[in-house]
Amino acid sequence: DAGVIQSPRHEVTEMGQEVTLRCKPISGHNSLFWYRQTMMRGLELLIYFNNNVPIDDSGMPEDRFSAKMPNASFSTLKIQPSEPRDSAVYFCASSPGGGRAGYTFGSGTRLTVV
Amino acid sequence: AQRVTQPEKLLSVFKGAPVELKCNYSYSGSPELFWYVQYSRQRLQLLLRHISRESIKGFTADLNKGETSFHLKKPFAQEEDSAMYYCALGTNFGNEKLTFGTGTRLTIIP
Numbered sequence: 001d002a003g004v005i006q007s008p009r010h011e012v013t014e015m016g017q018e019v020t021l022r023c024k025p026i027s028g029h030n031s032l033f034w035y036r037q038t039m040m041r042g043l044e045l046l047i048y049f050n051n052n053v054p055i056d057d058s059g060m061p062e063d064r065f066s067a068k069m070p071n072a073s074f075s076t077l078k079i080q081p082s083e084p085r086d087s088a089v090y091f092c093a094s095s096p097g098g099g100r101a102g103y104t105f106g107s108g109t110r111l112t113v114v
Numbered sequence: 115a116q117r118v119t120q121p122e123k124l125l126s127v128f129k130g131a132p133v134e135l136k137c138n139y140s141y142s143g144s145p146e147l148f149w150y151v152q153y154s155r156q157r158l159q160l161l162l163r164h165i166s167r168e169s170i171k172g173f174t175a176d177l178n179k180g181e182t183s184f185h186l187k188k189p190f191a192q193e194e195d196s197a198m199y200y201c202a203l204g205t206n207f208g209n210e211k212l213t214f215g216t217g218t219r220l221t222i223i224p
Contacts, residue, residue, distance in 0.1 A: 033211075042214070042216040042217055043158075043200065043214045043216075043217070045211065045214075048211060056211065091157070091158065093158075102148050102160050102163055102202075102204070102212070103158075103160070103212060104160070105150075105157045105158040105159070106157060107156070
């Protein structure tokens with residue numbers, strides 16, 4: 001298995017533009033998580049899905065952020081419009097389920113909004 | 115509500131010296147504890163979990179329910195241990211979320 005795959009690895013965009021981050025979880029994992037990592041706040045959970053259904057989106061900062069999981073092998077995190085304060089590394093992780101299992105993280109997308 | 119506390123944001127240790135990264139948790143149920151490591155600009159990787167009682171790269175961690183702690187230890191630090199370390203807490207029923215601590219940046223001084 002290639003692990004959790006995220007794209008793009010790096011994204012530089014101008015303020016006001018739409019940004020879409022993509023994630024392919026490990027096959028057979030039924031939980032998917034989106035995290036944001038910054039120097040100031042560390043690792044923040046934005047949203048997680050179980051069996052493609054959003055379970056907890058309380059970490060999504062505001063309406064500019066949205067996430068979808070149309071099927072078991074693909075998820076997107078969209079920011080529209082983007083702002084400089086959205087600059088961060090965004091990680092996707094997947095889990096086979098249950099708090100005992102732990103997560104497998106993707107390599108992350110480093111987003112810079114100028 | 116679950117909470118994970120890593121009291122040290124930064125920790126510097128000389129090569130060959132013992133390392134201890136502190137982690138305390140708050141949870142009323144039966145916890146599942148993990149340590150993740152993130153080397154410079156890389157993904158977070160699972161280092162170890164308490165349930166498997168394993169030793170990875172010389173690191174060990176023992177769950178102390180009385181002190182609600184899960185400290186990470188290594189008897190002799192190596193330069194390649196320099197990284198960011200996150201402690202995480204999971205629950206065993208229903209909720210899939212892991213609650214992460216704020217992390218400790220470990221620097222090994224040659």
